[in-house]
Amino acid sequence: MKVLFIEPPKEEWFVMGEYLPPPYGIIQLAAYLEKEAKDVEIEVLDCNAQHVDWNDLQKHIETSNPDIVASSSLATCNTYVVARTLETAKKANPDILTVTGGQHFTATAQESLETFPEIDVIVRGEGEQTITELVRNATDKAAQAKTKGISFRHKGKVVHNPPRPLIENLETLPYPGYHLVKNVVHKYHFAMMAGSDAPYALIEGARGCPHDCTFCTQWQHWEGKWRAKSPKRIAEEMEFCHQNYGSKFIWLTDDNLGAGTRINDLADEIIKRKMPDDVTWFVQARCDDIVRNKEALPKLRRSGLNWVLLGVENPEPATLTNFRKGIVPEDARQAVKLLKENGIFAHTMFIIGNRKDTVQSISQVREFAQELDPDFVMFGILTPFPGTEIYEEAKRNGWIEDSNWSHYDMVHAIMPTETLSTKEVQEELYNCYRRFYGSWTRRFQGLFSDNKLKRRVFWYMASKGLLNQLKALF
Ligand code: B12
Numbered sequence: 468m469k470v471l472f473i474e475p476p477k478e479e480w481f482v483m484g485e486y487l488p489p490p491y492g493i494i495q496l497a498a499y500l501e502k503e504a505k506d507v508e509i510e511v512l513d514c515n516a517q518h519v520d521w522n523d524l525q526k527h528i529e530t531s532n533p534d535i536v537a538s539s540s541l542a543t544c545n546t547y548v549v550a551r552t553l554e555t556a557k558k559a560n561p562d563i564l565t566v567t568g569g570q571h572f573t574a575t576a577q578e579s580l581e582t583f584p585e586i587d588v589i590v591r592g593e594g595e596q597t598i599t600e601l602v603r604n605a606t607d608k609a610a611q612a613k614t615k616g617i618s619f620r621h622k623g624k625v626v627h628n629p630p631r632p633l634i635e636n637l638e639t640l641p642y643p644g645y646h647l648v649k650n651v652v653h654k655y656h657f658a659m660m661a662g663s664d665a666p667y668a669l670i671e672g673a674r675g676c677p678h679d680c681t682f683c684t685q686w687q688h689w690e691g692k693w694r695a696k697s698p699k700r701i702a703e704e705m706e707f708c709h710q711n712y713g714s715k716f717i718w719l720t721d722d723n724l725g726a727g728t729r730i731n732d733l734a735d736e737i738i739k740r741k742m743p744d745d746v747t748w749f750v751q752a753r754c755d756d757i758v759r760n761k762e763a764l765p766k767l768r769r770s771g772l773n774w775v776l777l778g779v780e781n782p783e784p785a786t787l788t789n790f791r792k793g794i795v796p797e798d799a800r801q802a803v804k805l806l807k808e809n810g811i812f813a814h815t816m817f818i819i820g821n822r823k824d825t826v827q828s829i830s831q832v833r834e835f836a837q838e839l840d841p842d843f844v845m846f847g848i849l850t851p852f853p854g855t856e857i858y859e860e861a862k863r864n865g866w867i868e869d870s871n872w873s874h875y876d877m878v879h880a881i882m883p884t885e886t887l888s889t890k891e892v893q894e895e896l897y898n899c900y901r902r903f904y905g906s907w908t909r910r911f912q913g914l915f916s917d918n919k920l921k922r923r924v925f926w927y928m929a930s931k932g933l934l935n936q937l938k939a940l941f
């Protein structure tokens with residue numbers, strides 16, 4: 468029995484410049500399968516790192532000769548890329564069982580199995596135990612059809628098996644399976660965030676989030692539960708990646724660093740390991756949690772945390788309430804200030820294009836970004852990702868004007884607001900970026916900043932022409 472995990476050829480999300488990320492989801496699944504099903508042969512093909520394009524993929528699958536092909540998906544915008552990968556597997560050998568999973572396919576299992584005949588099985592929700600059972604029962608079709616957590620076609624109908632309970636203790640998961648991509652592991656990098664020569668690793672400290680924002684897929688995907696590894700285990704994984712793979716830029720995949728009470732201990736555990744100063748890490752956090760944990764920030768900085776992405780979303784309290792974000796604008800002011808005071812790169816994310824947005828309210832978003840003056844800003848367009856409440860609302864009300872999944876990347880406008888057309892929302896995104904990055908004062912301050920990170924980001928953005936790329940979208 469052979470399972471081939473594939474990270475398909477993907478285009479970069481251009482807003483963050485040039486990067487090559489490790490395909491963490493599938494190496495995690497493959498490492499678990501390796502541990503639990505010792506007789507199974509496993510191969511991980513990272514098309515982007517191994518320079519396998521669409522022309523070469525079929526040949527590669529034929530040579531590999533797997534019984535099962537499992538494709539990574541990551542985000543809604545990769546839907547067609549996943550379908551094409553599994554279609555290619557079927558062309559190589561129609562007997563291959565094709566599988567995918569993740570947020571998008573979990574939320575659209577019925578529709579996706581109706582639309583894409585090349586997908587045999589969708590693994591809904593948490594993948595490790597389900598893919599292992601699916602592989603174990605590969606020669607017993609009746610047993611396989613009973614696997615919890617899968618959706619598949621049977622006699623022309625889509626069948627959804629009951630969900631699989633979540634793994635109770637995430638520490639039963641193996642360490643990240645970077646050995647499964649060891650020939651390319653040195654290539655993973657994030658040019659703008661850490662430079663092209665800093666080996667980049669993803670590490671998972673938790674799954675899910677205790678909050679329930681209406682635009683977010685994460686809490687729904689992980690059933691409203693937040694499960695975390697201990698600070699000790701997270702620090703051990705960081706050290707493991709640094710020692711074994713030379714990782715210097717570590718992205719903790721947690722959506723919400725501040726959930727629970729682990730921040731202080733996490734900083735202590737990382738500091739205790741005395742990794743070199745050029746090993747840095749990044750994470751996403753809520754503004755209120757940064758404020759709540761302000762005493763721990765100096766220690767976090769000493770542990771190597773040098774970049775935090777904050778979900779500021781909007782300056783309008785009513786919009787924050789509508790999003791069920793649970794923060795107030797003052798949290799954002801405080802959080803940005805605290806990060807900057809502690810030498811941590813403050814990266815903020817704003818969302819425009821909610822139903823009530825007008826030219827005026829979006830200009831307030833821009834002005835709020837100016838006022839906060841973070842080191843780096845990203846503006847995103849409210850995108851109705853399947854699996855979110857916003858999606859259900861938008862679908863019910865017929866707001867969705869673009870059903871091309873490859874546009875669901877928060878850069879393409881998908882729906883109008885009450886007063887702005889979809890095209891106008893698109894133009895407003897450009898205006899937001901132009902207001903923040905178009906100013907010569909800000910450009911000079913960035914390009915010649917004392918802060919090395921800030922300098923790199925601004926030089927990088929200047930060289931990549933982000934504004935022009937955004938303008939080309941309308
Ligand atoms: C790191 C990251 C990135 C990295 C790239 C990482 C990579 N490997 O390519 C960067 C920064 C480049 C990135 C870019 C983008 N990202 Co991103 N990213 C993440 C993040 C933080 C971690 C991903 C991860 O490794 N998770 C850990 C793994 C173990 O979890 P998992 O992927 O969910 O997999 C589990 C299950 O879902 C399931 N599963 C998943 N896939 C499969 C496949 C098979 C075969 C099976 C059996 C099971 C299975 O099993 C796994 C183990 O249980 C997630 C949020 C999160 N915490 O997951 C967002 C997230 C995936 N990103 C998201 C988005 C929207 C984007 C972007 C569009 C940009 C943006 N606007 O944010 C781009 C798209 C880029 C592209 N074209 O692919 C959204 C996706 C929502 C959606 N439905 O589309 C997420 C969920 C963030 C969020 N809060 O909404 N991202």
Ligand code: SF4
Nearest residue numbers: 676678679680683722
């Ligand atoms: S947006 Fe952030 S805080 Fe809100 S549910 Fe998603 S991960 Fe949690």
